Amino acid sequence: MSTLDTTAPATATMTYLQAITDALRVEMRRDERVFVLGEDVGAFGGAFKATEGLFDEFGADRVQDTPIAEAAIIGTSVGAALAGLRPVCEVQFADFVATGFDQLVNVAGKMHWRTGLAVPMVLRLPSGGGFAGGPFHSQNPEAWFMHAPGLKVLAPSTPADAKGMLSAAIRDHNPVCFLEHKHLYRRIKGEVPVGEHLEPFTARVARAGEELTIVAYGAMLHLALEAAARFEPGRVEVLDLRSLVPLDEEAILASVRRTSKVLIVDEANETCAAGAQVAALVADRAFSDLDGPVRRVAAPDVPIPFSPVLEQQVLPTADRIAEAARELLAY
């Protein structure tokens, strides 16, 4: 995992959630223009406790509770960003972004191209399913943002990436949608560099292999790794996209050129998902290297059900990924 730091920093074990809080704290200490806002992010520390402790350290001006109003949360952040501040706003669940969608795609996303004015802001989006959240607390809306020019879209899978990419997002001069997967918050722990830590918006080979590339990101990365581990070492490569916009096309193409086969995993609903774009890319620019169809494992096009037995039927599982990998390897 590359960092922009040149010296190897000390690390600490953190959950994915702690890594996020750490990034916020480090960046807020470093740059007084950075502030956070959102529903219940203040003294309460946020619905998931991502902003815990920040109110005490930075006060009410820099850790702002807002009314329930996603369009205003996003839109006032755009204004603050135009004025030179660096807002990091939280939508309580990524699902609710639909109520502030217009400010995001039409105001924030198009501003720089239209006017030359930068909108340095981060929209934190606790996303994804797997814990019986039901149709309105489990969505993965990233493809909507990918289809809206001018937004960067990040979806880290590890604590170190969560910290490094959130920090880099805060320093970026553009509106960044930061998808933090709720189901990783407390389940995933890892070594995270202490202090300042930045990760570039590129993909990363999470496991090397020669015969098949599994492309995944967010929570699906872990299922992809689990599935890959069921095959002999060195067969299945797993590529962690980490960033969806910009999409690291070269890393995808390089991997597929090496392995000749590709399986793409989306937790999101299949149609027009991020994986559809990856598939289209591969089918165009790596066509002559392909030795098999471009396969996908994704949630079918239905809302995410509540009852765990139904939810597991809809969300990709390590079993289904391994099964698709097996078929492709045998193709």
Place this chain on the structure above:
Amino acid sequence: MSTLDTTAPATATMTYLQAITDALRVEMRRDERVFVLGEDVGAFGGAFKATEGLFDEFGADRVQDTPIAEAAIIGTSVGAALAGLRPVCEVQFADFVATGFDQLVNVAGKMHWRTGLAVPMVLRLPSGGGFAGGPFHSQNPEAWFMHAPGLKVLAPSTPADAKGMLSAAIRDHNPVCFLEHKHLYRRIKGEVPVGEHLEPFTARVARAGEELTIVAYGAMLHLALEAAARFEPGRVEVLDLRSLVPLDEEAILASVRRTSKVLIVDEANETCAAGAQVAALVADRAFSDLDGPVRRVAAPDVPIPFSPVLEQQVLPTADRIAEAARELLAY
């Protein structure tokens, strides 16, 4: 062009826009549950005159001017649909749908699957560019809807289809996003069956060919036909998708299996567009039939510029489609 009627109906020459008005009039006469609502759709007849004459014939209850409030236009339509009416609402420009996005994707789209309650409503979306409308009056938002389960998505390219598919959408029991391309409104004329006319939500071979399939819909269909006509007859097939949800996968696969090559055209921004889904479908399920890469011509990922010289640089043109077709034919 198939219709559900068994007798061949009389036809009349209509513009694409007149065909839409005709569909509204015929369906409103046929079913008193059908009513239209939207900004300025009443006595004024709508920004594009699609509802012209309806107010005089059907009165203020069935042709309702609304305040400027897309979420309420869509949300009250959901309520009226739950009560058994058949609202047809107009968003003045498709671009503004982002302000009512939440009601569409979270309320309308998920209702039947969640509760068993049907939401028979149509959302008319004047969409697309090509007339110096600039970044906020030229968008093609259909991929957002395709990525939101529970919405049907139609995008006709001819007057007859516009009428037949709008009529069928009004009779459908589900929320339907009906993308009517503004640039076709008055430029495209054709023979349209008079009286009741229904078209199924399937694709249609607009021009037959053996060596390459161009997949397109909406305004792009006409550019695709123009490009195809530059090659010898019988070489280039043009498939008009007409419906994006449901997507006529069999028609796409059948065509590509025959021609072995495919070029997909999107007026929308490239990333995660409808064409990405079509490309992913082909790369998976027609892989063994392919004799060349799955190519796309789409708008690059920037807002649609105002100045015609810039707009023509961004939107697909017949030249660029023909150029890509030439390359693929030679592959």
Place this chain on the structure above:
Amino acid sequence: MLAESPAPPSTVPSLNRADREALLGFLVGMRTFEERGVALYKQGRTPGSFYDGRGQEAISVGAAFALGPDDVICSPLIRDLGAHLVRGTDLTEIIRHHLGRDNRLSRGREGNVHFGDVDRGVVGMVSMLPDMMVVAVGLAMAFRLRRERRVALTFFGEGATSPGAWHEAMNFAGLRREPVILVCENNGLAYSTPSSAQFAVGPAERAAAYGMPGVVVDGNDVEAVFAATHAARERALRGDGPTLIEARTMRMNGHGSHDDARYVDPELLAAWAERDPIATYEARLRADGIDVDAIRAAVLARLDAAVEAALATPLPDPSSATEGLFCTTEPRPLGRGDAPWSGHAATSSGAAAGDAAAGDPPAGDTTIEGAGPAAGSPR
């Protein structure tokens, strides 16, 4: 000053002894159900999350009790279980739903208080606040356009008055005088956020900005909520348009069962506990000679049986998850809910609600299934 009260209702609704017994049954039904729900959740038997309306029972019960059978509720929210009970939705089905078992309300697709009952004129909520309020205005519009004598009723918290959807719904309702009743449950909190960080001016005061009356009512007094809703319904049926009812109350538990609500002042909670809507109503009914304990016992017996039946229910068939995204058959219409108030009993359509408002119910009442305390308790 903004007008905070509407014209006095043209008829004063009366509640007879059976009505009061029924009201208490629903209140106790909601409380005991939710207590059991919290326990099942803490035992790990309920997936996801659990939300309750402890301390707010009088609002959903009192409001729903004023409705006629053809009226539609769109939607009861997370504090509004009482509305479902009043409409008569089967208790076992509700528990099955909470537990993610197969059930007629949601087929396991939805959880916690995200359910409606199509057959009883109750549209289930979505999470996005207050989207269903907009939908309720649309239902009311349909009723008005068809000249039907029915209303739509919607619930929302004071925090849900901040999103833009609230404004759009208020504007459409007020401008077009839709027959809709807008019940704001002001419990002073939106998750951890107090009203002082939510808005500068209270909800009822804001109603005037939309050309409709805003009525403040004691949300812990079930009869006061009933009376205000009844008046709002009459007004709507007269064609005079919507009413915003702000029912003042207090959320006595955390936002959900995962939330210990440490951020709430204990003294405030203690003060509100004195005004508990059930304890106070029980005392009143006891003083009237009503056998409160019998009502409680009947409610509990039903609850026990329902929990047992629900726990014995299988999980939904996994393959069902992808079925029915689109409606392919003739749409199911919204059905008629129970309308247990005696004032509705004179007619079966509820159209004569105003006329039938005074006096005891006529004999041979067919709207309420059964009689006596059990009638008012949840099924």
Place this chain on the structure above:
Amino acid sequence: MLAESPAPPSTVPSLNRADREALLGFLVGMRTFEERGVALYKQGRTPGSFYDGRGQEAISVGAAFALGPDDVICSPLIRDLGAHLVRGTDLTEIIRHHLGRDNRLSRGREGNVHFGDVDRGVVGMVSMLPDMMVVAVGLAMAFRLRRERRVALTFFGEGATSPGAWHEAMNFAGLRREPVILVCENNGLAYSTPSSAQFAVGPAERAAAYGMPGVVVDGNDVEAVFAATHAARERALRGDGPTLIEARTMRMNGHGSHDDARYVDPELLAAWAERDPIATYEARLRADGIDVDAIRAAVLARLDAAVEAALATPLPDPSSATEGLFCTTEPRPLGRGDAPWSGHAATSSGAAAGDAAAGDPPAGDTTIEGAGPAAGSPR
């Protein structure tokens, strides 16, 4: 009753002769520019569409005239060309922009009144109404957080008070007392839709529902608009929060140049024509001995030169269309706009606007480029 007026301003702003000449120059500048714009559009030289603010010139001119150089306008809308002129944006650039030629404001990416001027503290609008109002509240928040003495000002039509974004912006502004001035241009029409089909209660009356004053002002009286904006600015700088100014006016042309506005009552138009903001102001200034014809002549000369220069400008380089989606260098800050009112001249920051409000401008004024009639005319 809702409060419709704020406390009287603490200082009464005074306009000297040069100010009045400048104001007339801007008014005439807007009118003549737009008349020329309509002509260019009808000649087919302007792609897309053309919108104008005929009859409403006094609002954007009067409001912008009250601002200090560090204040930000976010955003002038389709009837607000005057605000751009007051801030000093180059006229030739604006015409280039309209014609889709290469230009510094939009590089041909945007058309009609969709432009701002980064260097002059003007953020260009988006079409979605009233999104930029929310952004203006965010700018004001930043000013408050940094304890800067500046305000944000936003414009919106009465029709744009219906979308949810309006409510969210009003709530954030009122609750947090942001230093923002909310200028509602009530011209009675939203495209073809009259106010009677837009809302039940007028915009200024609704301000009280957000805890802020709503001031009604004659939108055809440039000095009245100026005074109301000046008072709102003082209030904001004092930390007392936002003001909604409802400027009543009439849209004298169609919604855009494509619209013949047959739906507007001709008698109403005739009545408003009597109150034309330019004719009435010209009469007043003429009575004061000001050489109105000289102002007109100077404005016209500048306009002619600008149109000629713009028509000679090349189209943008097609390949530039895909550049610069993302910002890759240090963000450009918003610059300072012209603040031609003499009351600002005492300081260059505009911070002492209130203090410097009375009396003639000091000699050696450096804020206004040049002097006399031409100073107020568009560049």
